[in-house]
Amino acid sequence: MVIINRIVLDVLKPHQPNVIEFSQTIAQAGPDYQVSLTVIEMDENTETLEIEVQGKALDFEAIQAAITGMGGSVHSLDVVEVSHESDDG
């Protein structure tokens, strides 16, 4: 099975919820997710972010749903790290 271990996203979001709540909600999308968030740019109504998510098996759909649920939108998926784990262990 091929699993995603790390992704880096370019995300646009409104100022609210703030970056702490935003990253906490993304981290809640999986059991062992680690989120690193950097604010790249800020204007009157929005913020551009670089979000790195790491975990044993990332669920991209769940991460995207968490982001859009808070009013953000994924502009691009800039980095992906995947690994192949043999099904028979």
Add this chain to the structure above:
Amino acid sequence: MNLLRQLSFLLRITRSQGIVRRYFVVNGFDGALAMLGLIIGFIISAPDNIPVIINVCLGATIALSMSGISSAYISEEAERKRALEKLQGAMVADLQESAHGKAARRVPLVVALVNGSAPLVISLLILLPLWLAQHGVALPISPLYAAIVVALLLIFLLGVFLGRIAGVSWLRSGTKTLLIALLTAAIIYLLEGY
């Protein structure tokens, strides 16, 4: 996410907590002063008919509450809709299904309920001595004067609440609102009593 946490989150992302607090105090104060005015009016004109006094005050309370609910809902719905459209323009995305979309639909309801319930709860507390007297409960003073004492106490507590929000002396803030109520009472006595 339970309902209260979700509502708190929606109020936070729309920065509406201050608006809710303001509506609570403003309309609560309206309710308390309206009851104070009505009760003083009854003391001057017809203090003996408690059931009539209760019905009149209850009618005014319900009208204040409905006015609070409808006016806050209409104005907040328009404000939230405008804010959401502005945000959607900035994000170049449809945010109807996001937390911001939910906030635009739910925050006006919360604000309206707070705005409507503040005068309702405060007025019902002021009318409590009248109900107790109607149901045969002996009060140390006349029920109308007891209602005035409750009204002044609640107005003082609204001032205390405002003082704590502003981070200034609660005693000074409470005394300020109490003086406004006493001034109102004095004006009513002057205009109606003579």
